[in-house]
Amino acid sequence: MALPASIDTSVTFEQARNTIPDLNQQLADSYYNATISYFDRLTHEVWIFGVKPDDGPVSFIPGQYTSLGLGYWEPRIDDAIEADIDTQWSKLARRSYSVSSPIFTSDDYHTDHGVADLARCENLEDIEIYAVLVSPEGDFVPGLTPRLAMKNVGDRLFMGRKMAGRYDASAVDDPTAPLVFLSTGTGEAPQMAMIVELLRTGHSGPIVSVVTARHWSDLVYVDKMRALEKRFNNFTYLPIPTREPDVEKRYIQDVIRTDFTPDKLGFELDPANTHVFVCGNPDMIGLPDETGDEPVFPSKTGVSEILVERGFKLDKRKDPGNIHFEEFW
Secondary structure, three states: OOOOOOOOOOOOHHHHHHHOOOHHHHHHHHHOOEEEEEEEEOOOOEEEEEEEEOOOOEOOOOOOEEEEEEEOOOOOOOOOOOOOHHHHOOOEEEEEEEEOOOOEOOOOOOOOOOOOOEOOOOOEOOEEEEEEOOOOEOOEOOOOHHHHOOOOOOOEEEEOOOOEOOOOOOOOOOOOOOEEEEEEHHHHHHHHHHHHHHHHOOOOOOEEEEEEEOOHHHOOOHHHHHHHHHHOOOEEEEEEEOOOOOOOOOOHHHHHHHHOOHHHHOOOOOOOOOEEEEEOOHHHHOOOEOOOOOOEOOOOOOHHHHHHHOOOOEOEOOEOOOEEEOOOO
16 A cells, blocks of 8 residues: 655654654555454453444455554554554554454344344444453563553544455354354354354254353453354354353363263263364464374363364365364453
């Protein structure tokens, strides 16, 4: 994208700020193509916000992601400074985000409206994003979220208009098939979009969603997911905080080992007819290293290894399976 002639990118960031009039506005006008339509700060670090693109409604396949960006010239909520700021200040800090779902389109979602008020994924004025503030650690200085933390409704940002990703529910061709969704933190975002669309379009088989986060306050969709659970008797929601003093510390791997039995699940976790969707912390997913002749799973057991031992198969581009996972983190 061409920048205004008045912006000399060869100077340092400090020189640019001191010598170029309306620097921030000129750069924003050059790059930004979307507006923040709402911004809910659930905690200091956890947010849900809407992004409305300038060029009209957007559609996506549940599970897909888009890219968001803010300029390196923007202020940060912390005092960290990128080591290469003098060469990056006129560019965008970008990150991919799975498109989430508001789940319901009405505020009275505790009233059972069937599927009438379930959120859709086509021709949307804005999309919902679930994000967490990433803090600097050692030499690692995150570019986007410390700047996003400074934003409010009406502020501008960059949004990539191409939705991408093959992590979706297209492999589910049987509306009676049992489906299991496993996620950590913001990994819940694409899962919810898929679950809502499946329920809205009449999936009748059992759907189970297990979500872990550090604290109850980090499980930002609990209220709506509980309402969804009450409305659809084939949907079960299991939120698990891992750092609450009054809750037993368990991870998703523990849940699979102890709770995924027919008497507790209500169905057999059978690789012959069950699909499992996994998104979140790579340690939880635990994908194997397949550079050698045989796949080698990580020393710390993840969900993938447990499921493979039970007869499930990792889904790959040219080798379909029933363990579906998000490839980016």
